[in-house]
Amino acid sequence: MSFISFGFLLFFPVVVFVYFLIPQRFRIYWLLAASYFFLMRANPKYLLLLAADTAVTWAGGWAVARAARKGGPAALRRKKAAAALSLTVAFGILFVFKYLNFFCGLFARALSFFGTSIAAAHFDLLLPIGISFYTFQSVTYVVDVYRGDVKPEKNFCKYALFVSFFPQLLSGPIEEARNMLPQFDEVHRFDYDRARHGLLLMLWGYFQKMVVADRLGTLVAAVYDSPDKHFGLDVLVATVFFAFQIYCDFGGYSNIALGAAEVMGFRLTRNFERPYFSKSIPEFWRRWHISLGRWFRDYLYIPLGGNRCSKPRHYFNLLVVFMVCGLWHGAALNFIIWGALHGLYQVVGLLLKPAKRRAEHALGLREESLPVRFYRAFATFVLVDFAWIFFRAKTFHGALTLIRNLFRFDPAAFVNGSLLNLGLNAPELWAALAGIAAVLGIDLLGRNRDLRAALLSRGTACRWAVYLSAALVVLIFGTYGPLRGAGQFIYSQF
Amino acid sequence: MYRKIICKSCILIAVLVAVLAVLSPLTVYKTAHRAKLIQGLYDSDDDYDVLMIGSSHMNGGLDPNVLWKQYGITSFNYATGGQTLELSYFILREALKKHEKPGAVVVDVFYSGMTNPYGESGLLSNAIDNLKLSRNKAEAIFNCVPPGEWPFYFLPALKYHFRWSSLTPQDFNFDLSAYYYSKGFGAGTTRWGKDDATYGSTDRRLAIPQESLEYLQKIVDLSRQEGFPLILVNFPADYTNYNQMDGWVDDCEAMLNSVADFAAERGVPFLDYCDSMESIGIDFPNDMNNASHLNQWGACKLSSAFGAYLKQHYQLEDHRSDPAYAQWDRDYLLSQAHDVLD
Numbered sequence: 103m104s105f106i107s108f109g110f111l112l113f114f115p116v117v118v119f120v121y122f123l124i125p126q127r128f129r130i131y132w133l134l135a136a137s138y139f140f141l142m143r144a145n146p147k148y149l150l151l152l153a154a155d156t157a158v159t160w161a162g163g164w165a166v167a168r169a170a171r172k173g174g175p176a177a178l179r180r181k182k183a184a185a186a187l188s189l190t191v192a193f194g195i196l197f198v199f200k201y202l203n204f205f206c207g208l209f210a211r212a213l214s215f216f217g218t219s220i221a222a223a224h225f226d227l228l229l230p231i232g233i234s235f236y237t238f239q240s241v242t243y244v245v246d247v248y249r250g251d252v253k254p255e256k257n258f259c260k261y262a263l264f265v266s267f268f269p270q271l272l273s274g275p276i277e278e279a280r281n282m283l284p285q286f287d288e289v290h291r292f293d294y295d296r297a298r299h300g301l302l303l304m305l306w307g308y309f310q311k312m313v314v315a316d317r318l319g320t321l322v323a324a325v326y327d328s329p330d331k332h333f334g335l336d337v338l339v340a341t342v343f344f345a346f347q348i349y350c351d352f353g354g355y356s357n358i359a360l361g362a363a364e365v366m367g368f369r370l371t372r373n374f375e376r377p378y379f380s381k382s383i384p385e386f387w388r389r390w391h392i393s394l395g396r397w398f399r400d401y402l403y404i405p406l407g408g409n410r411c412s413k414p415r416h417y418f419n420l421l422v423v424f425m426v427c428g429l430w431h432g433a434a435l436n437f438i439i440w441g442a443l444h445g446l447y448q449v450v451g452l453l454l455k456p457a458k459r460r461a462e463h464a465l466g467l468r469e470e471s472l473p474v475r476f477y478r479a480f481a482t483f484v485l486v487d488f489a490w491i492f493f494r495a496k497t498f499h500g501a502l503t504l505i506r507n508l509f510r511f512d513p514a515a516f517v518n519g520s521l522l523n524l525g526l527n528a529p530e531l532w533a534a535l536a537g538i539a540a541v542l543g544i545d546l547l548g549r550n551r552d553l554r555a556a557l558l559s560r561g562t563a564c565r566w567a568v569y570l571s572a573a574l575v576v577l578i579f580g581t582y583g584p585l586r587g588a589g590q591f592i593y594s595q596f
Numbered sequence: 597m598y599r600k601i602i603c604k605s606c607i608l609i610a611v612l613v614a615v616l617a618v619l620s621p622l623t624v625y626k627t628a629h630r631a632k633l634i635q636g637l638y639d640s641d642d643d644y645d646v647l648m649i650g651s652s653h654m655n656g657g658l659d660p661n662v663l664w665k666q667y668g669i670t671s672f673n674y675a676t677g678g679q680t681l682e683l684s685y686f687i688l689r690e691a692l693k694k695h696e697k698p699g700a701v702v703v704d705v706f707y708s709g710m711t712n713p714y715g716e717s718g719l720l721s722n723a724i725d726n727l728k729l730s731r732n733k734a735e736a737i738f739n740c741v742p743p744g745e746w747p748f749y750f751l752p753a754l755k756y757h758f759r760w761s762s763l764t765p766q767d768f769n770f771d772l773s774a775y776y777y778s779k780g781f782g783a784g785t786t787r788w789g790k791d792d793a794t795y796g797s798t799d800r801r802l803a804i805p806q807e808s809l810e811y812l813q814k815i816v817d818l819s820r821q822e823g824f825p826l827i828l829v830n831f832p833a834d835y836t837n838y839n840q841m842d843g844w845v846d847d848c849e850a851m852l853n854s855v856a857d858f859a860a861e862r863g864v865p866f867l868d869y870c871d872s873m874e875s876i877g878i879d880f881p882n883d884m885n886n887a888s889h890l891n892q893w894g895a896c897k898l899s900s901a902f903g904a905y906l907k908q909h910y911q912l913e914d915h916r917s918d919p920a921y922a923q924w925d926r927d928y929l930l931s932q933a934h935d936v937l938d
Contacts, residue, residue: 108747294601529761566608573612578619578757584717584745586758 103143104591105358106312106582113140114362117268121366122292130263130286133366137268141232144272148230151199155192155233156265159240160258162188163247167254185248189241196237199227204433232272234430238397240265243279245401252279260286267368269359273352273591275371275393282368290367295558300364302554305572306544307357311591312580314537315350318343320525321534326494329503332524334511337504339521344494345487346538349377351592352391371396376545378486381478383447386486394430398423417452421445431493436501440492447485533579616753617729623756624725626766628782629676631775633726636672637690639772644695645912646671648780649688650704651679653831656889658702660779661931662899664924667907668914669699673780678719681707681811686736688815690727692822699912702827702902703815705866708808709851712843714742725752777927783892784885785932792834792880797871800850804858812855816862825910828859828866831898832873832880833888867905869898876901896936 103109117136121129141148165184169177197205203224210222243264246252255261264282325332325340332340356373363370371393380386387395399408406419421442428441467474495501515521522528547553557568624630646669648658654675663669674687684703692698707715714720720740727733729750737749748755759767804812812828819826835848845851852868859866869876876897883894890898906912915921928934 108744292598297601527761533761569608570611570615573608574615577612577616577754578760581758583755583757584748585755 103140105355105362106308109143118365122290126289129290130257130260133268133286134259134263134266137263137266137271140268141266141271144231145228147228148232151195151230151233152236152266153262155195155237155240156262158188158191159244159265160255160261162192162244163254163261166244166248170248170250181248185244188244192237192241192244196233199233200229201429201433202227235274235276236265236271238276238394238430239274239278242276242397242401246279252283255279255283267363269362269368270370273355273359274391275356275359275373276397277371277393281371285368288367293367296367297365298558299554300361300366302557303361303364304358305361305569305576307354307359307361308576308580309354309572310350310357310541311354312576312582314534314541315347315354316581317526317530317534317537317579318347318350320530321521322347322494324524326496326500326504329495329500329507332504333507333515334509335515336520336524337508340524341487341491341494341504341508343534343538344490345378345483346541348490348493348592349374350537350541355591376549378483378542379479379545379549380482380486381475382482383444383451383485386482387444394427398427402426413452417449420448424448435498436492436495439498439501440489443489443492447489613751616751620751620753620756622763622767623753623759625756625759626770627722628775628778629722630726631770631772632778632780633674633676633687633723634772635776636674636780637694637726638728640672640776642672643670644672645669645699646906647688647691647695647698647701648673648675648704649679649684649691649701650675650829651684651707652677652889653706653833654702654704654829655781656783656885656891657704657831657895657898658829658902659781659783659892659895659899659931659933661777661781661928661933662896662937663903663906664779664916665928665933665937666900667903667912668916668921669903669906669912670915670921670924671779675704675780676719676723678716679707679723680710680715680720680740681705681808681815683715683720683723683736683740685811685814685818686732686740687723687727688818689732690730692818692824693732696822698824700825700827700906700910701819702829705812705828705830705852705855706833708804708812708855709838709845709848710808710843711805711845713807715740717741717745721749721752721755724749777930778932779927781895781932783890783895783932785892786885787882787891787893788884788886789881790834790887792832792873793836798849798853800847801854801857802845802847802850804851804854805845809858812858816864819864826864828855828864829902830855830866830868830870831890832870832878832884832894834880834884837887865909867902869901892932892936896933899933 103113113136117133120132124132138149138152141152162184165188166181169181169184171177172180203222206224207222210220213220243252243255243261247254255264260283263286264277264279267277267282270277322340322344325336326344353374360370360372373392375389375392377386377390380389403419403423406422407415408419409416411419422445424441424445425438426441427444428437428439431437431440462469462474469475491504492498492501495504521531526534544553557565646660646663648654648660648671652675655673655677657675658671658673660671660673663671672691674691676687679687684707688701688703724733724736724740727736734750737746741749803809816826830852833848838844838848839846852870856866856868869878873880878890878894878897883890883897885891885894915924
């Protein structure tokens with residue numbers, strides 16, 4: 103089931119209403135049933151994989167904990183074996199369904215490089231939606247139990263709910279067991295103000311997705327689906343638009359997820375913190391897809407040694423983490439290069455740091471000054487946006503074509519209206535720009551204060567004017583319906 | 597607390613629905629179908645002796661202006677492209693609200709052959725979007741539209757909202773009456789130039805799809821209940837494409853024989869003009885606009901034959917000498933029939 107469907111508009115109020123109506127002891131079972139129904143509406147076959155992943159990691163957690171209780175070298179070996187086995191199965195499911203064809207192709211190409219030509223095996227496997235997210239989430243549980251950070255969960259259904267909780271099932275945020283499992287024991291009473299906060303966040307998420315992201319996506323698709331036919335301004339605008347499309351698409355999803363959970367009393371991790379105001383790539387990664395960044399930090403970067411090692415090793419760690427991060431997004435060379443670029447940006451940033459400081463000192467630039475902050479945010483955006491080309495292009499070759507065409511500028515494009523041939527007419531183009539301005543404006547205004555609280559403290563007339571106009575903007579300017587269907591959430595493909 | 601939330605939610609939804617209801621007529625495509633349905637169902641004060649209901653075959657097959665010119669019969673063609681038999685039933689009920697005792701109702705049965713549970717969305721919209729909100733419209737939506745699309749038919753602004761950026765002055769000032777002279781009729785002006793590959797009679801029988809059968813029966817029941825004479829018709833068409841089409845019976849001729857049996861069993865006249873093209877002078881290559889629709893010359897011949905049938909079998913008054921019907925003469929001068937007959 104998609105968040106953008108009439109089905110969800112019926113499903114969600116019913117789930118919330120029943121959740122608060124039934125006794126506490128039944129609530130996790132209700133949410134579990136609702137979550138499985140939510141996934142089943144997409145494809146009932148997906149339930150099998152979700153259930154398999156849940157059972158394996160839950161059993162793995164128990165086996166790890168049981169071995170840990172006994173102590174001694176044999177028990178330690180058993181503990182490691184149990185953790186390794188459950189992680190292998192969990193990652194194995196992800197590998198088979200997401201990466202098998204990619205690595206078969208890679209293997210065949212590697213062999214042909216050495217003169218042995220074989221046809222790459224191809225398996226007709228459907229990529230189950232949300233698999234990357236719930237696999238990573240369930241893996242955190244096994245690792246945390248192994249580390250002793252989390253006690254094994256006795257109640258299988260509660261654990262199953264942790265893995266499948268519907269607001270975050272398809273595209274995160276990727277939660278940790280220590281954050282979510284205790285919340286399922288909390289007694290949530292219906293709180294009117296909390297519900298209003300949650301619904302407002304959902305409304306903002308719908309605006310981001312339906313009004314901004316999908317509108318921008320029309321122009322982006324026109325250019326990126328035919329990379330060899332577009333040049334200069336077209337490619338530039340499409341690439342900038344894609345930066346905001348993916349932000350509003352994924353940010354919109356995350357806000358709907360957070361808002362839906364908040365209505366019921368659950369606190370999910372905020373996934374975005376004004377990422378395009380970041381003044382460096384490391385800062386960008388502290389603000390973009392925060393839950394994934396945290397996962398890679400805690401479960402890959404730090405175990406690899408993080409930055410508490412030699413400089414070359416530190417750089418190596420950064421590159422590995424970001425390449426794996428790229429691979430997590432999709433089984434394609436493009437994503438690996440996208441990740442590698444982000445790793446490279448950071449390595450180069452670290453290498454140039456002393457020179458940059460000296461230059462700033464010599465020029466008398468203060469880090470806090472507005473021009474410097476603006477320059478840094480702009481430079482960071484340019485770097486991030488350049489990397490998005492690899493992320494969005496359908497093929498590596500397509501990305502290279504777009505980069506080459508980006509520099510074939512035709513000044514006439516500014517006046518000949520060629521931009522209006524990319525799927526958006528003039529009013530639509532203005533609406534797209536207004537949408538970007540609105541998103542940046544809200545990000546900026548929300549920097550130092552809670553905008554939702556500020557709105558909800560206003561008088562009834564003001565609040566209702568905002569509710570109604572926001573809802574109408576989504577209904578009239580949003581992309582949905584049988585004739586102009588809403589685009590799939592980009593991250594639900596991962 | 598709960599009452600407060602429910603009340604506020606209801607008010608919010610009511611305001612949103614009201615705004616969308618106001619915007620809906622603006623966003624709906626301004627087509628000839630829209631003009632004719634609103635005029636024929638609601639705006640016009642004319643009385644019609646004959647109501648014509650059906651698909652595009654009827655839309656371009658029976659011309660009320662021919663019936664007027666040659667027989668003084670007043671009629672209106674409520675057909676819309678892709679109108680399923682289920683939808684025809686509800687359009688007929690809507691028409692009967694204003695024209696309670698028509699002298700005859702003629703229903704095109706070609707869509708009996710559809711085996712899909714629902715008609716094509718855009719074609720259903722042609723008709724449903726132009727009905728006023730009523731219990732009948734609600735029933736039409738519930739019965740003719742897939743459940744997931746119901747809200748889009750109750751509030752067309754939800755379906756056409758994307759048109760905000762391409763609205764034209766016509767969307768704000770659409771002149772519904774500009775099309776009224778045609779009385780709902782509209783035929784093409786192309787000559788197809790090919791013979792009917794499926795022409796011929798057969799004794800084969802093929803069951804009428806269940807849903808079509810159900811609505812044929814409902815239409816018959818309605819005619820008995822409301823006391824109007826019902827005539828079923830089928831228009832000339834080459835069935836080759838339909839026989840091979842997904843979502844359609846694979847032997848139209850045999851299925852229409854079953855419709856003939858159905859009609860005979862219930863004492864309802866069924867005029868299959870596809871089987872009597874020669875007797876009414878239809879020359880397929882010259883009188884068809886394409887493989888399945890008559891052109892204006894073919895429609896004129898068929899309408900003329902149908903008018904003669906009406907005169908012969910029904911007591912329909914000739915209004916031509918009545919000054920109250922002078923506008924019908926003026927409308928005729930603008931019509932396609934005038935181009936063909938005079």
